[in-house]
Amino acid sequence: MTEAVFRETAADPRTQSVPLAHLSLELGHLYMEDFEAGPERLREHFAEVRIWADAARASAARLIGGRRPRISTCFLIDDYFTRFSTPAELIPLILAEAERAGLVIDYLARESGCAVADRIELAESVMHRLVESPPPGSYGSRPPVGQTGWLANGQRTAPTRSALAEIVTWQPPQETAARNHSIFMDVELWSETDRGRLWSCPFLAAVWQLARLGLLRHLGEPVLVAQSWSDPDYPSDWDRLPPLLKLSDSPAPFNAYRTCTLMPNRFLAVEDAVRLILDQVDVDSVALSQIAERSAREGIAVPEAVARRAVYVFYEDPTNSQTGQGDSA
Known part of the structure; x- marks a missing residue:
């Protein structure tokens, strides 16, 4: 006789896996002042990015033994710290300039979606997963990051x-x-304002990297899931646009084993801070295991440390170099 065993559903939480590309290639992480400079600024950006994007693709193919890699591209717009223009005006401009340079953008994300996406407090949930690395000889005299908003x-x-x-x-x-x-x-990581908590650029960028690496979940479900936009026209309000928009018809998955971010070298300090944050996030262990098992089946080496899965190419900002203000990469 078989004995029935009853268990609560909550006792077996399931973490849903996500499809994975080999590489998530970010073609832009620009702010409103970049768009204010006009189409020429975007043209310079994409012309420079095209050079490094080709190199990133070749590197991805080499890492998987010369096979054809699954690579998705993405572009991030700052609509969190400032609001400029509208999706109806900016998105066609971005796509046109990318196409002029021979590039295709598969996914477009709003930076505000790294704070809150589909009513899920992504930044808040990542903040609660921070585990500070205590320095040798410390005795707990330093207030925790949850109180100070500073991470060292x-x-x-x-x-x-x-x-x-x-x-x-x-x-x-x-x-x-x-x-x-x-x-x-x-x-x-954040500051307190009259309108509530304002997350810092490095912290939102860390959330963005975790999302691209397929390591964020809410109650076991994937977050920041790409949505299509069927209307031929884009909205006039950023809040009417999904946090992550799928732009091409049959792209590789948004999530990937590794990320590569192409950006001007003025972001170098920010991304150094991002890596510090990633090193101190207690990432969902089941999501990590799922990726480890899948990469093993595919015969692909994935670094154990999450921060090492994110690589960067920093190039000299064409705008600053023209005015003599740029630093060498």
């Missing part, structure tokens, strides 16, 4: 007083995993 990669500068006198001595900051010498970073 080691021990902050702290003045100390001698036991016999009121003499304050300076102590240098120390990186937790320093090699010979420290490179200390302290990143602001």
Whole structure:
């Protein structure tokens, strides 16, 4: 006789897997001042990006043994910190300039969707998954990141007083995993405003990377899922546009084993901060296992550390170089 076993559904939470490309290639992460500069600025951007996009595709093919890689492209628009123009005006301009350079954008995302997407507080949920790396010798005197809104990669500068006198001595900051010498970073994740919490650019960019890597879930369900737009015209209000828009007919999946982001070198400090954040996120273990199992079946090596799955190409900003303000890449 078979004995029936009854279990609550909640006792077996299921984490839904997502389709995966080999590479998510970001063709732009621009802000409203870039669009204000006009079509010429976008033209310069895509002309430069095309060079590095071809190299990224060749690299992806090499990493999977010369096979034809599954590569999806994406473009991120800042509608979180500032609002400029409308989707009806900007999206056709972006697509036209990308096509002029021989590029196809498969997915277009709104940066505000990295904060809240489909009523899901993505940034808030990632914040609750932060696990600070305590520096050696620390005794819990530093308030947690959930209170301060600051995340560091080691021990902050702290003045100390001698036991016999009121003499304050300076102590240098120390990186937790320093090699010979420290490179200390302290990143602001949000600020409080009259209208509530304002997430920082590095923190939203970290959420964006986790989304592209297929590592975000809400109650086991994927988040930031691409939606199509059937209307021939785009809306006049950014809030009427889905957080992630599918633009091409049959693209490779939005999520991928690895990401490659092509951007001007003025974003270098921001992306350094993104990697610091990624190193201290307790990512959904089931989502990680699903990707590990699938990559093993495909014979594809995926770095264990999440931050190492995100690579970048920083190029000299054409606008700054023309005015003599650019730094070398």
